[in-house]
Amino acid sequence: MASAEYPLEGIRITDFGQVWAGPILSGLLANMGAEVIKIETRKRLDSVRLGPDNVERDPEKDPWFQCINRNKLSITVDFSDERGVALLKKLVKISHVVSENFSPGVLKRHGLDYDSLVKIKPDLIMVALPGAGSFGPMADLVTYGPSIVGLCGYDRMVGYEGERVLGMQQPYADVVAALYGAYSVLAAINHQQETGEGQYIELCQWEAATAVMGEALMESVMNGRNPGTLGNVQPGMAPHNNYPCQGQDKWVSIAIKTDDEWGAFCRAIGSPEWAKEERFADGFLRWQNRKEMDRLVGEWTRGRTHYEVTELLQKAGVAAAPCLSMDERLEDPHFQDRQAFVPIEHPVIGTGWVTSIPWKMSDTPGGVRTPAPLIGQHNQYVFGELLKMSQDEINYLVQEKVIY
Amino acid sequence: MTLIPGDKPGAASVASDTRQSKGPLTGVKVVEYGDFISAPFCTRLMADLGAEVVKVEPPDCGDSSRRYGPFPQDSPHREKSGLYLYLNANKLGVTLDIGTATGANMFRQLLAQADVLVENHAPGHLDKFGLGYQSLKEHFPRLIVTSITPFGQTGPYRDYKAYAINCSAAAGWSLIVGEPGREPLTPPLSMGHYISALSASTATMVAVIARRLTGRGQQIDVSEVECLNSLLSGVAANAFVYYGRMRMRHGNRSPAAYPYAVLPCKDGYMWMIAIQGHEWKRFLDVLGGGKPPDWYESDPRFKDRLKAGREYADELDARLAPWLMSHTKQEIFQLCRDNHIPFAPVNDIDEVVNNEHLNARGFFVELEHPEAGRLKYPGEPQKFSRTPWSLRSAAPTLGQHNEEVFCGRLGVPKQELALLRAGGVI
Amino acid sequence: MPPKALQGLRVLEFAEFVSGPYCAKLMADLGAEVIKIEPPDLGDESRRRGPFPNDLPDQDASGLFLYLNTGKLGVTLDPSKLTGRRIFEKLVAQADILIENNPVGVMSKLGLGFDSLKTINPKLIMASITPFGQSGPYAHWKSYYLNTFHAGGEGYTLPGGIGWQMYPERPPLKAGGFIGEYNCGVAAATAIVGAAFGCLMCEAGQYIEISEQEVLASLMRTDLGKYNDGWVESRATRSVPIGGFIHCKDGFVQLIPLWKHMWTALVAAMGNPEWAGEARFQHERLMAGWQGVTRVSDDILRDREEANERIEQWAMQYNSEEIYTVVQRHGCIAAPVCSVADLFSSKQLQAREFIPEVEHPEAGCLKYLGAPYKFSETPWRIDKPAPLLGRHNEEVYCNRLGYSRQELVQMRRAGII
Known part of the structure; x- marks a missing residue:
């Protein structure tokens, strides 16, 4: 029973x-x-x-x-x-x-x-x-x-x-x-x-x-299109990638969908000049210029640890999380909690x-x-x-x- | 016992009358207050098996998947988004702003008639409207509340904002996809959302069964990160604990006995995987015309497949390349099937949609939608011998069932619908 | 098909609810x-207002929206996003006229004020409709139709006559529906067409600002004249001394015996009853003080009341159509009080083809109201129904501005369209 x-x-x-x-x-x-x-x-x-x-x-x-x-x-x-x-x-x-x-x-x-x-x-x-x-x-x-x-x-x-x-x-x-x-x-x-x-x-x-895989199948049914390799691309979102951080094979994921999130991100990273450029001013422009933006975001993350970047951005309301390896997950306070x-x-x-x-x-x-x-x-x-x-x-x- | 659908593939499993067919979840009433993929897919799974799902969307904007697409002919239209259409078939759709007092009240009335609430908003979101679990438990002790969030309802990262890429990163899923040295790759199509949805529907079924014993509902806390870690990336924990081994990215291959890789051929890619030695041997025979090719026979390094997989994989790939690059996926696949070699093509999506096997099984179904027209949809992978799956109705248009649900079940007089609309409640 | 009067004129409408959309509709139908x-997702406010066929709210089937937006192309756009603003500017570059009814300051904040837009299109005519205009101490006041209507002064005199007599302690009323907003649309359309005509000659654009308060005040006809005589018209004084709305068998009929010969005609129509011969019911006495500033004596007021009661006793035996016919034949002003149903079944309006039917993909085939004017050479006509939300995004953004459809999808995801 x-x-x-x-x-x-x-x-x-x-x-x-x-x-x-x-x-x-x-x-x-x-x-x-x-x-x-x-x-x-x-x-x-x-x-x-x-x-x-x-x-x-x-x-x-x-x-x-x-x-x-x-x-x-x-x-x-x-x-x-x-x-x-x-x-x-x-x-x-x-x-x-x-x-x-x-x-x-x-x-x-x-x-x-x-x-x-x-x-x-x-x-x-x-x-x-x-x-x-x-x-x-x-x-x-x-x-x-x-x-x-x-x-x-x-x-x-x-x-x-x-x-x-x-x-x-x-x-x-x-x-x-x-x-x-x-x-x-x-x-x-x-x-x-x-x-x-x-x-x-x-x-x-x-x-x-x-x-x-509904989304990809429907694309094929509706428009006869095959997506090909996608990398870390998520339609409608940019930045949306894993960015290099301090240390051996350390990365942080950052994802931004709305203009509010972008504004919060820019303030959190100290409002650098490039972030104010018109080519990143809205979701459509960020999407179009995402490769260049990825490079610039990566330059900022490179000098910090993945946990530092995560905490800083999460405090600002921006979605970010470290790419955690097995040893890190076993030690991570949230996983432990x-x-x-x-x-x-x-x-x-x-x-x-x-x-x-x-x-x-x-x-x-x-x-x-x-x-x-x-x-x-x-x-x-x-x-x-x-x-x-x-x-x-x-x-x-x-x-x-x-x-x- | 038969599982094989009728003569017309795809048509047989579509029940002609929408509300009649009986599934294993017939009688279970679900309210979905969800957005995008995870909660909607969870309730879609339940609707497919006969549960009645009332999907609650915010007025005007509706589910964000309506903005996502894909759209027929790339023409954006909120009733024609492929993602929305797929995830929300078989449901009733209503609009409700639970941020208004009247809306919250109507939401409570819906829950009073429901067995299950599935939602995927940030922890604490429902509390803001007096609809947190503690309050719901008090009013509806039999209600099952399933919440899907990135990091769960407790713990230091509970309030972290996270999209699929972030969940996959934190779960350690991304670190093992991609090429060494380059950035880790997130599994495409927000796959973590689907896996958390499948987990949530499984857990919800446990709760439905448990309620028969206990008479009580309960809260189900589904964390996408934990689902991915528990079922995929975390399974290897002991490899690290005992042997200090951690799986990392190896590009197009896995560190296992050769071959275990995706390799290019003339018109695409082949999955070259042979767990059993005799499978590899048979492929070498095909390659050498009845016996293994000379370059293989003459090089003893290749005999230990585990070692070859770890140390000489690139070299072996290069040896196979000329033959692979002069044959198409279909040619190779046919040769492999004839010779009982388990290599398989990496299909393009249109090859999946038009796949002879899947279509013969009746996997894809066609369905008419008032706005999007007649489209082919993926069907259900589980075939029940006694209570077959059914696609009863297309995804609801925004607020399509407001009258049926609000007037028919909550007793709202019909003339009030326009007032509720003007007031932004529905 | 013969050309229409405003053929070739290109209008951009960035307006919602009634005034701006009605203005643009007047031009579209010509x-x-x-x-x-x-705005993406939400659409025009009137889409949420109804009435809805069968009482079922539907963004694409609101009666108010359907009526106000015939003949237009519909696109969705959020110009607060940079890409949205750029598109807006491209549309302005291709337009002759921009109509908007956003609160004061919104356009400049978006970078779309007239000063900016005229650098893109020097010939642009831009019309802004706001409750109190662009200048003055109330320019920034927030005001819904109810507020604006009463700011216009007309409300202070409503209801007069029977309405006031029955409930003198009740508050003033706004006129039915959104009549002031429509007036505003008419005023704006007049101004814009005037400016467009002027522009043909001077080859320069200009900015027109329309104050709804001023539109309403300018419709007050005689009231302002009376004020010059030191008389503030109010609900108590605003009515004809005798006649007005009179109960009859099937509702109301309006009788207006302003002049002596009309009173005689009305009395004749009633069959010259004995009471009408009494001295106290003579026209000069009953009308004493009308359109004047002096108050009449209480006994005259009592007699007016009694006269109306007696007229009503007569009227209650007949229905409005009968009274209308007999009173008109005798030569007194009389009018039926038409309901909407009466309008739609009116032989007069049908004969003038005032009630066209329009087919709409969501709402089906419905009766619409036509235009109160007939052109001999360039006919008025509803060419297409009101657009579904974003119906012409592809036509406008892809075919005219050159965006690809895949870019459209990305813009949709970014909330721009």
């Missing part, structure tokens, strides 16, 4: 999520109290257990895995073995939600697709996050998170203005898809609580990444820091309760306590590498 | 090309 603090307590999720999108989705729900049981197998580890920053190449020590899989349980089941499939079906029977982000058809090959599972659990909610969806001419497309950012056209805009394409180089499409997924699962839970009906949700990652990172004790790697829940709820806050699981850490709890299997049976399946 | 400048 749910407590007020953890409102999703009592909702059990069988989580086939791998790498980024799936685990982030289930992680969002785990934060709020859902019991997420991550299905793993030593035959094919979740690749994030051996990510690029896993210096020791120990799957129990991956620093990224620790963040996105906290609050979850882990069991190891090899479902290429029929007995593994049977185990998982038992688990699904006592779960409310199944989530997965395999390529389309993978679970079906093992009889773990929605049509099979709904026979065991009639009000099941199941969410799948295929890269290109389960139907359509490219449904079989093999994708990785970054290539989806290319397919959806977003990367085409990432690069210095008018220069070559660089791309985001980040799993941002995974995050967008995961958020869409978590939101959809919650909507489906709402519907289930109202009507008793479960359902299947397909969330195409390519479409998710596309749906958050809001507990944007929370410490967590991990049995193998020691005290680490993971990010907080991306929102703060006044009545039912949720929280970070347990560290990311070790591989198969909760086999005993799940098979013994939840599925009430005998120790002999569990031992046998471990021996047979079904629980593996 | 063929001048009027470019109306409105």
